[in-house]
Amino acid sequence: MHSIRTNDLLTVENLKTYFYTPEGILKAVDEVSFSLKEGECVCIVGESGSGKSTLALSILKLLDESARIEGRVAFNGKNLIELSEDEIRKIRGNEISMIFQNPQSSLNPVMRVGEQIVEQMINHKRMDKKEAKSKAIELLREMGIPDAEKRFGDFPHQLSGGMKQRVMIAMALSCNPKIIIADEPTSALDVTIQAQILDIFKRLKQKGISILFITHDFGIVSVIADRIVVMYAGRVMEKGTAVEILRNPEHPYTVGLLDCLPGTSEKDRLAYIPGTIPSLIEPPEGCVFSPRCRFRFDACSKTPPEYPVSDVHSVACFLFSNEVNG
Amino acid sequence: MNLLNVRDLRKYYPIKSGLFSKPSGFLKAVDGVNFSIEVGETLGLVGESGCGKTTIAKIIVKLEKPTSGRVFYRNKDIHSFSRHEEHNYRKEVQMVFQDPHSSLNPRMTARDTVEEALIIHGVGKKERDTRVKELFDSVGLGEELMNRYPHELSGGQKQRISIARALAVNPKLIIADEPVSALDISVQAQILNLLLDLKSKLNLSYLFIAHNLPVIRYISDRVAVIYRGRIVEYATTKELFSNALHPYTEILLSAIPAEGSLRHGQIKTTELNVESGCDFQNICNIASEKCRNVKPDMVAVNKNHFVSCWNH
Numbered sequence: 001m002h003s004i005r006t007n008d009l010l011t012v013e014n015l016k017t018y019f020y021t022p023e024g025i026l027k028a029v030d031e032v033s034f035s036l037k038e039g040e041c042v043c044i045v046g047e048s049g050s051g052k053s054t055l056a057l058s059i060l061k062l063l064d065e066s067a068r069i070e071g072r073v074a075f076n077g078k079n080l081i082e083l084s085e086d087e088i089r090k091i092r093g094n095e096i097s098m099i100f101q102n103p104q105s106s107l108n109p110v111m112r113v114g115e116q117i118v119e120q121m122i123n124h125k126r127m128d129k130k131e132a133k134s135k136a137i138e139l140l141r142e143m144g145i146p147d148a149e150k151r152f153g154d155f156p157h158q159l160s161g162g163m164k165q166r167v168m169i170a171m172a173l174s175c176n177p178k179i180i181i182a183d184e185p186t187s188a189l190d191v192t193i194q195a196q197i198l199d200i201f202k203r204l205k206q207k208g209i210s211i212l213f214i215t216h217d218f219g220i221v222s223v224i225a226d227r228i229v230v231m232y233a234g235r236v237m238e239k240g241t242a243v244e245i246l247r248n249p250e251h252p253y254t255v256g257l258l259d260c261l262p263g264t265s266e267k268d269r270l271a272y273i274p275g276t277i278p279s280l281i282e283p284p285e286g287c288v289f290s291p292r293c294r295f296r297f298d299a300c301s302k303t304p305p306e307y308p309v310s311d312v313h314s315v316a317c318f319l320f321s322n323e324v325n326g
Numbered sequence: 327m328n329l330l331n332v333r334d335l336r337k338y339y340p341i342k343s344g345l346f347s348k349p350s351g352f353l354k355a356v357d358g359v360n361f362s363i364e365v366g367e368t369l370g371l372v373g374e375s376g377c378g379k380t381t382i383a384k385i386i387v388k389l390e391k392p393t394s395g396r397v398f399y400r401n402k403d404i405h406s407f408s409r410h411e412e413h414n415y416r417k418e419v420q421m422v423f424q425d426p427h428s429s430l431n432p433r434m435t436a437r438d439t440v441e442e443a444l445i446i447h448g449v450g451k452k453e454r455d456t457r458v459k460e461l462f463d464s465v466g467l468g469e470e471l472m473n474r475y476p477h478e479l480s481g482g483q484k485q486r487i488s489i490a491r492a493l494a495v496n497p498k499l500i501i502a503d504e505p506v507s508a509l510d511i512s513v514q515a516q517i518l519n520l521l522l523d524l525k526s527k528l529n530l531s532y533l534f535i536a537h538n539l540p541v542i543r544y545i546s547d548r549v550a551v552i553y554r555g556r557i558v559e560y561a562t563t564k565e566l567f568s569n570a571l572h573p574y575t576e577i578l579l580s581a582i583p584a585e586g587s588l589r590h591g592q593i594k595t596t597e598l599n600v601e602s603g604c605d606f607q608n609i610c611n612i613a614s615e616k617c618r619n620v621k622p623d624m625v626a627v628n629k630n631h632f633v634s635c636w637n638h
Contacts, residue, residue, distance in 0.1 A: 047510035048510055190374035190537065191578060192374065192577055192578065192581045194581065194583070195581040216510065217583070218511075219583035222583065223583040256512065257511060260515035261515075261540065262515075262518065262541050263540055269522075270515040270519055270544065272512060272515035272516045273512040273515075274516075276480040276482060277510070
């Protein structure tokens with residue numbers, strides 16, 4: 001079904017986000033490329049410090065001046081990186097909206113939640129207040145909030161974590177965006193609430209909204225992703241369709257990461273990846289994963305390009321280069 | 327041999343609307359909890375946020391006083407200890423916290439942190455040096471990290487320091503409150519394996535608190551599932567994961583995202599407070615008239631499995 005929708009809605013090409021710090025240049029995102037199609041969910045998976053959140057923020061230019069962003073983020077025939085602040089503001093929250101990890105700190109604590117949703121619609125869509133209010137209530141109801149009319153007038157502290165995240169999603173949806181970028185939207189929530197929120201995301205996908213979902217949890221990925229981009233230390237290690245990557249992971253990092261999980265079945269002993277994530281200011285020479293890799297060999301002192309494993313799956317690892325395999 | 331025994335533990339916090347007003351009610355954080363831990367055993371305590379699992383841990387290490395109920399350590403009530411017994415208890419029962427960053431003193435080096443407990447317990451300088459080296463070695467940290475400050479260490483390394491600190495005084499029971507939930511998956515596996523190794527090497531017992539069921543399954547011998555301050559199901563790990571009986575446990579299990587799963591249409595968002603009967607009645611799909619009126623007691627399904635539900 002997904003193969004029919006082939007038009008790329010968002011294309012990220014060779015994106016680099018470097019922070020200029022007193023200690024040196026921190027390469028948070030380095031040469032990242034991927035695309036997002038209509039009605040598709042792409043999951044960016046990685047551990048902390050992999051650059052996945054910076055990547056999300058770079059797309060909407062939500063970083064401060066210490067960050068330099070280079071490369072291309074193509075959306076609607078425009079390169080978002082080159083847009084002025086005024087121009088990108090028309091896209092943020094309107095055509096591309098974002099949901100953050102912690103709803104508590106993303107909502108204005110002294111403003112009624114309904115007003116916060118309405119504000120956005122009035123700004124972007126020039127709706128009148130009454131119309132906006134009825135749409136906001138409708139959205140809250142759609143998100144499964146009981147007593148939506150009453151909740152419209154609540155302050156954030158009167159709502160539970162799950163309810164607040166529903167409000168955030170309602171807000172993100174208020175201007176009918178084409179793309180939603182969600183940065184760990186369920187990590188602060190209990191599992192049962194997480195399941196409900198994931199359900200909402202699945203419904204959005206069915207409605208044709210594209211989702212860029214950032215997470216460290218492979219369980220979530222297996223439920224929601226159509227395609228996966230695995231990141232490590234600012235770089236893409238492996239990307240491909242969800243089925244391919246979850247069933248046949250190829251990159252030693254992805255394989256290691258999947259083995260680390262205490263799954264739902266019994267395991268005698270967990271596998272683990274030795275060592276820790278490298279500093280992004282002085283990353284290892286060549287392949288960033290090589291110091292922790294079991295298969296490290298001479299070629300790894302250079303940065304590996306992406307080698308295709310199949311037409312829906314590629315790996316940035318010299319183990320998959322034809323020259324090595326002869 | 328029985329190490330820790332918790333009997334009918336309750337902790338009620340008064341709810342006050344103003345500073346000097348009378349409490350308008352009580353928040354029952356822990357409401358009649360019973361469990362025991364044998365020597366060399368790991369009991370997993372699992373539940374969602376606000377279910378009272380951390381409060382239980384705090385009562386056991388005497389950071390909180392229970393409203394009622396008793397905790398026995400080696401068959402002696404921890405609130406009627408002599409001075410000597412108290413001293414001993416505080417040595418033998420140690421805690422490891424969730425966030426290693428905020429539970430380590432930022433102005434103390436890794437070495438100082440581990441050594442502090444030894445100083446307090448009167449260990450001489452020479453012996454301390456060898457002991458600290460031993461401890462670093464046993465948690466898999468190189469000696470070159472001894473003089474680092476917390477901000478110079480990664481999350482996994484910091485959690486290893488917290489574990490070394492807990493081990494310094496030869497504890498028998500370690501209370502681990504979400505010790506891996508702040509860590510990355512690749513590091514989480516390292517720490518879980520370390521905890522298992524230490525357990526068999528030092529014959530430790532753990533009270534392992536977590537919200538993550540796969541982690542609990544990996545590390546625990548027995549599991550207690552808590553919902554709103556009460557244990558709703560209590561069984562050996564094998565029993566619980568192959569034959570979950572309480573509707574809440576079933577929901578928790580089905581909510582773990584995994585390929586092709588997620589049957590969560592059943593979770594309702596509704597008013598959770600109940601006036602009488604089972605705490606879980608508003609969410610439960612099989613709640614009957616009896617569930618609405620009478621609180622269920624814990625019943626034994628077999629000798630390894632207890633559940634608090636009228637339907638069993």
